[in-house]
Amino acid sequence: MSPTPIVQTYDTWGVSGNATIALDSKTTSSMPVATRIAGRPTKKVSYHHNPLAENHHFGSSHPMKPWRLTLTNQLVLGYGLQDYMDCYATRAATEDELREFHTDDYLEFLQRVTPENADSFAQQMPKFNFGDDCPVFTGIWDFCTLYSGASLDAAKKLLNGQSDIAINWSGGLHHAKKSEASGFCYINDIVLAILQLLRHHPRVLYIDIDVHHGDGVEQAFFSTDRVMTLSFHKYDKDNFFPGTGNWDDIGGGAGKHYSLNVPLRDGIDDENYVSLFKSIVEPVIETYRPASIVLQCGADSLGADRLGCFNLNIRAHGACVEFVKSFGLPLLLVGGGGYTPRNVSRLWCYETSIATDTEVGTELPPQLGDPFREYFAPEYVLHPKLGTDGRYENKNSRKYLETVRQRIMEQLRYLGGAPGVQMQEVPPDLLGCQSELENPLKEDMKA
Template sequence: MVITTWEEATLSYDHKTTKEKPFYEDFLSSWKPRVSYHFNEEVSRFHFGVRHPMKPFRLMLTDHLVLGYKLHECMDLYRPRRATREEILEFHDDAYIDFLQRVTPDNVKEFTKVFTKFNIGDDCPIFDGMYDYSSIYTGASLDASRKLINEQSDIAINWSGGLHHAKKFEASGFCYINDIVLGILNLLRYHPRVLYIDIDVHHGDGVQEAFYATDRVMTLSFHKYNGDYFPGTGNVDEIGSGVGKHYSLNVPLRDGIDDDSYIRLFKSIVEPVLTSYQPGAIVLQCGADSLGCDRLGCFNLNTKAHAECVRFVRSFNLPMMVVGGGGYTPRNVSRLWCLETSVCLDVELDSRLPASIPFVKYFAPDYSLFPNLSGKIDNKNSRKYLESVKTQVMEQLRYLNGAPSIQMQEVPPDLMGYDQETDCAMADERSDRTTDERDAEQEAKDGVRRGEQVE
């Protein structure tokens, strides 16, 4: 039986009103963060290969949903430039980046001897525009970090980023350049401490490895672990080394974890971590392969549960960079990241997808923002097991004697992120302006002297 509401029975709207009606409801909460959305549409035009699970066009679908729900009206939009070689070399090795810039599908035979060295293969293939693709998503994360540093944004979103497996000297797990590490390095120029939280189904090994021996970054990763599942790291005994001992936290999970168990565990760990570490900024990696029904994932999470993690971290009102990551069922990835964009904005979306968006048939048969993705895999995470994992993580926090302190230097002037050509042009402009001011000041003094001589 279909029940018609009073509004549907008595009210009708003209075409223009219906077209202009937003697909979201603004909660008008007391704190409205300044949210920025960093997206260069070129990043979705690359192709890893027909059989490869990584599909950059998922970013185009995400952008269509964000625009279809009119979320662009609520935030600042940026089309970031590509990261420069010099910016990328802040973390990555020169020889490795030189290889990425030079190799192409046409000259690939010239480089086969170094494939093993740089971990090139089925997971990380050579494809047209590989370096361009990497520099675009990396440039977006660097731009997002700069907006946080300059206090232009409270939350900066880059769904094309989050490639957390890339290492200093090699590619790994579909990732060639680690935009997260580069973004965090930028944030560390301003913030004494940065907390990295990873909710991808795979362990954030590249980020953990980069900051394993420092206490200025705490890494916290929730992921599937059994010793064999890629990347094979992320057990609770990986706690950091040297100064960074106890600043790497891992939450290894088993197949099929459900919404309630995940949210309960996430909140019970993240809050004491934030209280103990007291970061100046947070980087949240929102890999969508932890959703149920993902092509490579093995959890039972729905979009609302995944987004609840973002909502919880946002509630601490700290500067936050939000990035994408894994996710290999594009229609679910795009729905999730659109929903999490709305969470950052603190607005509620209509469950019906906007009918006007391109590729709307791709979301058949439900055409809903909240598809049912749960219950497809048996949950092997007993309450006893999850409590034991939580206890081990809490035990690590006991070793921390408060938040580590650091002597901060003057923030470098190059954090605006202009390229070299723009920097030179601005320097010339400043020099010309200074010269003009000096000439005007000298002319005024000469005029006074000439007046005195006349008198």
Template sequence: MRSKDKIAYFYDGDVGSVGFGQNHPMKTHRLCMTHHLVLSYDLHQKMEIYRPHKAYPVELAQFHSADYVEFLHRITPDTLHLYASDLARYNLGEDCPVFDNLFEFCQIYAGGTIDAARRLNNQLCDIAINWAGGAHHAKKCEASGFCYINDLVLGILELLKHHARVLYIDIDVHHGDGVEEAFYFTDRVMTVSFHKFGDLFFPGTGDVKEIGERDGKFYAINVPLKDGIDDNSFTRLFKAIISKIVEMYQPGAIVLQCGADSLAGDRLGCFNLSIDGHAECVRFVKKFNKPLLVTGGGGYTKENVARCWTVETGVLLDTELPNDIPDNEYIKYFGPDYSLRIPHGHIENLNSKNYLTAIKVQVLENLRNIQHAPGVQMQEVPPDFYIPDFDEDTQNPDERISQHTLDKHIQRDDEYYDGDNDNDHNMEDS
């Protein structure tokens, strides 16, 4: 048992200032609310806080097609009319709208997950947190389900440079289809998703029968659930399956996507989980003492998202948080009772004991088909991605730096960096 976990936490206030649109369920503001709640509980004093670097297009193209990355880089709300056919091709539209600073938003949240993976790889921390990450639906060549760039896949690719096997766990109410698809043919990543499953529920995939193919056969695990699952049923099933997976697969690192739309009362969800039930999954995964990368994900009742990820930050820090929310910039959102915990929901639990047992038996049966911890030939570890320095003097001074970029170099009032954090070559100066 290691003495005390060293935790790196990534945040850039700009991720919470973009808008998907007034009537869109995704409110990036939830990230600012989470951060301020974390600060109000003084959790920042127990972690190392970093502003992530903005992922370069060439880094995003480690998974995504170069033409898709280039398109995201180019498109703006003002140029939509020029790209009608491309919008359809890359699935941008109602669910995945084009908004101001879209590409920069992607660069920041993806940069956070990539940086988190690199710090874990270099043993600079034991746990790395990027609540802005977790965009698990994005595909190689298209946006999907409010997700544009799949930071999780990029983070896992980074971890694979140092680890023979990576375990991906997803507790978002929606199936982690983009991550599963990316690693469907390999045994080097095992993807495990606990989600609501049904033909009419997005994305419509994630049946227990989807198990991976070729070298990846039996390395994709899906736990399809019905409406109304509660803390007790969910955590019991989660622990039984995850403990068996860790024992059999022996991952070198774990990535945990903590989508908060599986909480009771979520605008788009249909589960009955309380924050304590959701956080119990995080607590359980932490106990394996593996390098752990934790991200956000879905979550559409924003005050509950902020509550949940703050509690889970506390769990990762072994810190019990008082139920009374301290004063902070967003305190009015947490009324009328200003408490951290939320009650579980009242949707009827359609998951019978027999159904859950049958799912568990099926999953454990599939697990028996994998070799004990597949022996992967590790080649020489590739270096962290090298980004050339640009010589500013050779650039046209009129084009060199925009006011928008210039403003970024000024530390924002709503961020908190203790001292100077540029001790890593891929971290931006704070």
């Protein structure tokens, strides 16, 4: 079933089923704040979201807050960015679609468990890695199918040429494994979307700029050369989740040297991050020659994030998106981490403007009314100063960063250019052939 295009008002993203939303006569009005940047070729951009995903709650003390999506959408609508892209109220993913990656017993558990009956599943909780990080909450199955359905719909828009860039900020849950939850992630929508892209694209490049290592995606494609994973993240094996993703984590089997990791230390700043990012991404794209790119835009790499430890500002994070976009390949943008909701929404709104080749003002849009405006106090701007208060000392010396870059270049030299791949519907490692490689990984993670 195709997602339904929707026309939005400035003050709501509500839908009823798959009905088309007409503009409310009370809110149709002003010129949008966003303006098209002159001289740039127009990209076809689609925005995929189901507002029901916003209504879920991990728990009052849990750092993951799905209502960050509400703030993001209010900014997008307030700036008028919906006028520059196709907006779709997406459907929920089906169980069969989730089964493309996840196991039957895990999906059955997700469907059946609730806060009310959790005690009866006590023996299964450890098996599927449920606990404080990945709690059982009301509507957990619905939440998983909604954000996954949005990523699947976005991938299909890229495949059929209706979009050059497709956006799903509710997705990007990169830690989920085939048969277990991990790091606030239950279903790995990124893997599911990449599997869709692989039906027609011989090679897909996955780039991750979350502060945490994109371990779930890397594991899924660990032994195939049809997907290259490239993750920029904080690495500390013993003290920072998930404790994986050092420079020598390079894949295995047919996928050896197709897992690239950029382990960073606390406090990296705008200049060093963007420079390192560009110096690695360009040769990776030139060597691997992907047919499409999936970019995970985790906002916890921003300065002042509740769980992050970098000193990045919104413009620097966005510069990475702009750079990837400049290669002109079909591009899927997904969300991910981000635990200071007001900054998460600022970032993803700004990166939506980058995707649509529009400029938005630094001041918050006048269409953004109460109570949403108060979440952005006291600055009331799109670009507050983040990471400039010395909260984290920059422990990334120029010498260390150059060493990291050189190690990536050495891996690329092993490849000798883009692999010639036999087109298959599903890479062989996802059919259970990589157990010999996965089992040692699981043993290491448990240890």
